[in-house]
Amino acid sequence: MHLHKYERIWLLFGTGSLVVFLLIIGFGAFYKGAQPPSEKITIDPQNVEAQESFKKENLGLTKVEDGKYIVNVVASAFNYDLGKDEEGSNVKKIRIPKGSTVLFQVTSTDVVHGFELAGTNVNMMVEPGYISSYETELNETGEYTLVCNEYCGTGHHLMFAEVEVYE
Ligand code: CUA
Structure with a gap:
């Protein structure tokens, strides 16, 4: 040719x-490499409790000082573990005073989940083996829905919780 x-x-x-x-x-x-963009801290997804932040008693909302909070969350199909209330029931809603600085620390024990606090700038990908964290200031009162925005299985649409920012 x-x-x-x-x-x-x-x-x-x-x-x-x-x-x-x-x-x-x-x-x-x-x-x-492939990892969440916000953080590079690794964790054993089979044993998240080895990390202080993700021990059962440290899950959910913790007040560090006035106007400063930490929210530790273990995501799994199809739930956000925000700890237990005084009656021993799973916490589904957390309440934070307006104007607070809040550090969200999230990890997953199984698959990739999302962590979006709709209406705020909190929007993370949560990957097993990593800790995703993001600090923000919540300056608007209201009820915010925490939703999983990564398809994670049949119960994906059931994966949500509530955050109330009060005056
Ligand atoms: Cu978890 Cu979708």
Whole structure:
């Protein structure tokens, strides 16, 4: 088969560009590994309680000082574990005074979940093996829904909780 000189040049140029682009994409996608963008702290998903923050008694809302709170959450299909209340029932709603700085620390024991506090700037991906954390200030009163925005299985739509910011 006879190839015209220009045809050969363009073929080489095309193939060369393709190789360069694939290298750039491959490098860009994988050189930092696959992990949640917010944090690089690792944890054993089979034993999250080994980490102080995720011990049963430390789950849910903890007051650090006036206007400063920590919320520790263990996500699993299909629930956010926010600890237990005084009666021993699972906490489904937490209440935080307006203007507080809140540090959310979340991990998963099974699959990838989402952690979005709808209407705020809290929106994280939660991956087993990692701790996702984000600190924010809650300055608007209201009822916020905490939702899982990563499809995680048949009960995905049942995975939510409530956060109330009060005056
Ligand atoms: Cu958890 Cu969707």
